Amino acid sequence: VNRRLVTAESVTEGHPDKVADIIADTLVDNHLQTDPGHTIACDIVVTTGLVVVAGHLSPALACSLRDTVTHAIATIGYSESVGFSARQVMVAHIAERSTESTTANISPLTARGFACDETVSLMPLPAVLAHALSSQLAQCRHNGTIPYLRPDGKTQVTVAYPENEPPYVHNVLISSQHEPEIDHRELQQAVTNAVIRPVLPPGMRTERTLHLVNPTPRFVFGGPAADTGLTGRKLAVDSYGGIASHGGNVLSGRDPRRASRLLTYAARWMARNVVSAGYASRCSTLLVSEDDHPSRKPRVYIDCHGTNRLAADEILSWLRSSFEFDLFELAACLAPPDLNYRRTAAYGHFGRPNEMFPWETAMPVRNQP
């Protein structure tokens, strides 16, 4: 049987790159609460015993930086472990110039978005499954279902799409950091029972599905002590699992009202609305803005990969007439200052059914095509 294999991966909140993203978006949240008149952009490096924050921080944020960082690390679960812990960490701040400037950014900004009708959250199935596994794995750690898990973890799912048959899981992979004194076999059983079984629908696993739970013999040493983490290094995990282009804009640590993050959310928002309106099964969007001036209206382009039920030109003119927003209006719709952006930093910025992210809602439709 001819079949297509599509793979997506996800990581837990304890993965080093995600630790960096979470610290960055915690800073964004605090910034929006204390100093919303200015914008923020910060980059983070996390490694053994060290967190480096590079960026311009307001005085209030700079003063509380250590508390913010250690709190973020503790909520992830790095409170006791060796090598990286909220109890012993050096927090270094590289002060950058203020990003305020009267000169507009005149090189063009682009952003990409995607949606498909494969799942209710309008996301590709492998990405949804991988995130669900990561999130369930972290939950089993937080609520004590599997008490010996540690925060670092990764998941990966390959879905097979046979011709004219429903898709099934070809292989599933979970690696979780764990306490030293555990039985490897028991860990594999526990993760299979408490993570894989509840998440993967029974119909999707077949007897041929390869299950790999902790294929490495030992994963005690993990997190930022084992691997250096950086903000913006998990963009595929943040978006569509590598299945569709995400445009390359770093999200975490960037002010959500800044064009690069804002346009990325807007691109998903538009793609999602094309698919939810039933005009296409798959939709990729490209937004291009000549500069980052608030009155700038980004240009919109779409590609429905041949799945459109309406001429692409008609969909495009519907999008343009219905959602002709400038950057200021987009920010008002998609970047509310009271949203918890830290929640976007792990398990994906898109298709999160339990979160109320504004870019995952229906747009106020003004016109019918």
Added chain:
Amino acid sequence: VTDIGRLATSLSAGHVDKLADQISDAVLDAVLEQDPLGRVACEALVANGGVVLAGEITTTAQVDLSKIARHTLRQAGYDSLATGLDADSCAILLAIDHQSAEIAHGAQQSYEYRATASADQLDRLGAGDQGIVYGYASNENRGMIPLPVWLGHRITETLDDARRTDSLALSPPFRVFVSPCGSDNSLHACEVTVFGHTPEPTTSGEVRDKVSAAINEIATRLAIGIREPEVRLDVPLRALGHPQHSSGATGRRLSHDTYGEAVCHGGGGLSGKDATKTDRSGAYAARWVAKHIVASGAADRCRIDIAYAASVANPVAINTEFFGTEHIASRQIMSAIDEVFDLRPAAIISELDLNSVAYLPTATYGHFGRDQLQFPWEDCAKLDEFQGLLGNRDSGQTERTAGDYSPKQEEAL
């Protein structure tokens, strides 16, 4: 724009993210030069006033990391306070650690080796980490990568060379934006815009003319039709990725490094990683395979996706996409791939001789389509063998995945 994937941006060596990539790869090269089996995962953060080097390095080599970082900054044009970052006097913070013994052990003793005591030496080395890598090739130009990406990199490379030899008064960070403007998808017409900054505004007219002339010459040489390039030299440095204004990190420009945004990438960074990391070796192997497929005439355009699992030597999934351009049944191509290419990490490293590659040149102007540089993954060394198999076989799907090697399922359903 008829195909929304085909806009391309190329960044100069002086862009802050590219500085980080170059420093990471310069460190890797320095280690491999003395110790070809050294393990390196070197991450750089370039910020206002200097560089933070972090990551994991396990080696017997003696390397002076700060000297390497300073040299790289100087080469990229940051050699004085006037440029905004002085390579000789800026700060270099080092936070380098050893590779975790567990990761090293997991890679050295693969799942196959432990499960079946496989005697095959190539089975011994498991993938360093999980992940998906994509390889791509198309027959649209000599570089076999999307034309706007290829053209953009060739222009940036030429302008950077001119800037280095002081024949062009351009600040180190600049970018070249290429958008196809042809009415069809053959796209032999592009619009080129250069966004840059000149330290001497009085001569900007002259600089602009030189840049335009250089671009037109490249386009003529490569036989690509372009409109009169637009050259903007009034862009503020903060909009160009200058280290004084924005911070940059290794592995942030993956589409730029590979095939542009029209083609997926798995999200794993390339620069600063030695070949035992499948993020890098897998991506090179995937490109190598894709290039063979296109060079053999089996398809005009091809993408191959390979998924690895940590500590497992064989890929857990392989997928091909020919975008309807295949000239031979896809299962026949798949079976030839399976026959000719061994995608286990140890096999890739030895076939492509990845322990003796100089990686620094990959950190700018793309890892692929660099026909001048003779990277092993660009050399279709197995073309005859591959082509031979395409002619006379039509067996069923024989893709090999890790499942075929495990003695039984991890867990009964």
